[in-house]
Amino acid sequence: MARWALISGLRGDLEAYEAIQADLRHTRRVDTLFVLGDVIGPERECDALRLSQGEAAVDALLQAVDPGHMGWLAALQFGFIELDCALLHGSSAAVDDSLGPNSSPLLLLDRLTRMDVNRLFTARSGRQFRLELTGGGIDSQVRDLESQRHQQQSVPQRQVIGIGAGVRYTLYDPGSDRLDFLSAGSKPQQRPRGFA
Amino acid sequence: MVQGKDLDPAAIEVTLTVRLIAMPQSHAVISCLHANLAALEAVLADIDQQGIATITCLGDLVGYGPQPNEVVDLVRQRAIPTCQGCWDEDIIEGLNACDCSYPSQLAERRGHLAHQWTAEQLSEESKAFLASLPMSLRRDRLLFVHGSPNSQHEYLLPDMDAFAALERVESAGAETLFCGHTHRPYVRELREGSIRVRQMSGEPAGVAEAEDRELRLPLRRIINAGSVGEPRHGNTNPTYVIHDEDIGAVEIRELPYEVERTCSAIVDAGLPPIFAWRLRHGFEYAERADDASHVCER
Ligand SMILES: [Zn+2]
Numbered sequence A: 001m002a003r004w005a006l007i008s009g010l011r012g013d014l015e016a017y018e019a020i021q022a023d024l025r026h027t028r029r030v031d032t033l034f035v036l037g038d039v040i041g042p043e044r045e046c047d048a049l050r051l052s053q054g055e056a057a058v059d060a061l062l063q064a065v066d067p068g069h070m071g072w073l074a075a076l077q078f079g080f081i082e083l084d085c086a087l088l089h090g091s092s093a094a095v096d097d098s099l100g101p102n103s104s105p106l107l108l109l110d111r112l113t114r115m116d117v118n119r120l121f122t123a124r125s126g127r128q129f130r131l132e133l134t135g136g137g138i139d140s141q142v143r144d145l146e147s148q149r150h151q152q153q154s155v156p157q158r159q160v161i162g163i164g165a166g167v168r169y170t171l172y173d174p175g176s177d178r179l180d181f182l183s184a185g186s187k188p189q190q191r192p193r194g195f196a
Numbered sequence B: 001m002v003q004g005k006d007l008d009p010a011a012i013e014v015t016l017t018v019r020l021i022a023m024p025q026s027h028a029v030i031s032c033l034h035a036n037l038a039a040l041e042a043v044l045a046d047i048d049q050q051g052i053a054t055i056t057c058l059g060d061l062v063g064y065g066p067q068p069n070e071v072v073d074l075v076r077q078r079a080i081p082t083c084q085g086c087w088d089e090d091i092i093e094g095l096n097a098c099d100c101s102y103p104s105q106l107a108e109r110r111g112h113l114a115h116q117w118t119a120e121q122l123s124e125e126s127k128a129f130l131a132s133l134p135m136s137l138r139r140d141r142l143l144f145v146h147g148s149p150n151s152q153h154e155y156l157l158p159d160m161d162a163f164a165a166l167e168r169v170e171s172a173g174a175e176t177l178f179c180g181h182t183h184r185p186y187v188r189e190l191r192e193g194s195i196r197v198r199q200m201s202g203e204p205a206g207v208a209e210a211e212d213r214e215l216r217l218p219l220r221r222i223i224n225a226g227s228v229g230e231p232r233h234g235n236t237n238p239t240y241v242i243h244d245e246d247i248g249a250v251e252i253r254e255l256p257y258e259v260e261r262t263c264s265a266i267v268d269a270g271l272p273p274i275f276a277w278r279l280r281h282g283f284e285y286a287e288r289a290d291d292a293s294h295v296c297e298r
């Protein structure tokens, strides 16, 4: 199965975008590029992109994303749902929700539950990380006027993944669950960081 | 179990005294009065009869029922600390609620009719009072909200995901969360929770190392007060809760009232007769949330 490239935080930085494109063209087997926000927003560098390369460059950037997904993005506001993955700028709670490696596991689990997904890709913090929920559980007792119910719930095997920002981007293979954290333009010095 | 031979009469006396002093720690929580004066009067009389002085109200003073101004006036007279419900918010802000404010489309159409009627009936003074209500009230580690700490419109259903439920209480910095909005009372205890995570960082550059950690979750409670004026738990009786802060005990109270008094007033007011029908049955299938796991994202 082909892989996904996940990028964010370009903020109109055309060089970073071109470095990632060159990376993807030459070496990687990628069939879908997901842009998780902060590409052409109201940031100041966006104008620089427009001025130096014209609207065509912005259009080209937009065209890298499947038009159907763009429509979905606009409609959903929160991001994309692909297979069992949510691809978001912030989180399911808010677009500016910044999830990082030190976020409370309870918060991460809640954000996964809200979207009912197994993988949540987030960009807001700009960090590259993978947090895997590996175990645990909770006891719940509910009493109402009719009955008392006791329930044991386990922590589902789910993950939150920070995809990075700018030249630091992420490749994901949904078939094998393999994840690579990369930095465009620095291949010779740095081996991809893969987790299966 | 303490054996008889160990009992010291003085100790028994001390225990009894402590118990009596502790009694005033009981407080009552009411919610979703929905302009039903007869039900509110019955509940307040029941609370008074038990000598409970502290009452907290979780909002939805108006909507569906025929006496919105009377109910607002009574809550103000009794100086009951109250937070703002979904109906209170919508009446003063106009209908800007998200789709999930009503559990079904049928409920939504009826809700709009009731909204219009209530907005016309409410005095400017009542509206100003509803507008002044806070989103939440806090007493030490007790937090009082209408729907959830996130929104007056979010339903905390009794069987929602246990971790998500705990997250609502924890993120709000509370130990016990009182809510309403579902019109079905319940007490939920979340205990012995833990979450294990494995963290792998992609930075700084170098060999990735996995780090395992475990979060132990504290015991937390969610107490839903049900509804005074619009019960939907299966019969016509208003419900509310009495909480004893010292021992953490919660009693879900249910009592009868003159339901026909309110039903006639609904019909006389020209409100949709379905609201009288629902009061007489205490339940309506159309009011059942279509998706119990739905989370309000407003
Ligand atoms: Zn209500």
Ligand SMILES: [Zn+2]
Residues within 6 Å of the ligand: B060, B085, B086, B087, B146, B152, B181, B182
């Ligand atoms: Zn409500």
